[in-house]
């Protein structure tokens with residue numbers, strides 16, 4: 001079965017830790033991935049070559065691999081280079097996700113996609129607008145993710161909720177898309193699926209305990225004011 005079919009209609013959990021997080025160690029990322037699978041996730045999104053390698057030996061569900069590397073002179077940081085693509089493929093990622101936004105970039109979207117294809121992997125183009133999605137799919141991306149909506153200079157007005165408008169636009173344009181970014185409630189995941197998402201990726205709301213804690217702590221402190 002093709003990787004995308006294994007994840008269709010299911011939940012994928014992004015298991016990542018910020019650099020300053022106490023969970024920022026491969027052993028914790030593997031534990032998060034295993035816990036996600038126990039809970040019913042049908043795939044995981046993992047950052048870093050070493051983490052992908054370790055998670056590959058721990059679970060058999062599909063892995064969406066990325067790197068996060070700041071590049072001089074470019075805002076593109078999710079899997080920015082061909083070298084990242086090759087290392088993730090070698091580490092065992094099934095899908096390689098990369099920044100496909102229309103920003104100044106070290107490697108063109110076309111080159112990234114042809115390398116992912118050459119390595120026999122599926123491609124997920126992380127985009128922030130409909131135009132970026134159209135360009136990625138026309139260039140051969142298997143599917144796009146709404147991952148970067150709200151995170152490019154030209155989409156900063158979208159801040160605290162999933163970008164359902166973008167999802168609806170992608171569906172209308174017949175672009176195969178995955179819903180990712182700021183999904184905190186099961187009802188939001190259901191709404192994304194109803195809008196036509198292939199699958200839904202949830203990160204922080206499941207795997208970032210500091211952010212989850214903050215939500216409750218802030219709610220209680222706010223209540224006392």
Ligand SMILES: CC(=O)N[C@H](C=O)[C@@H](O)[C@H](O)[C@H](O)COP(=O)(O)O
Nearest residue numbers: 014147151181182183202203204205
């Ligand atoms: C913008 C960016 O760098 N997004 C990253 C992409 O891998 C991750 O930091 C997010 O946690 C992930 O997209 C899941 O989203 P959320 O944590 O909101 O459920």
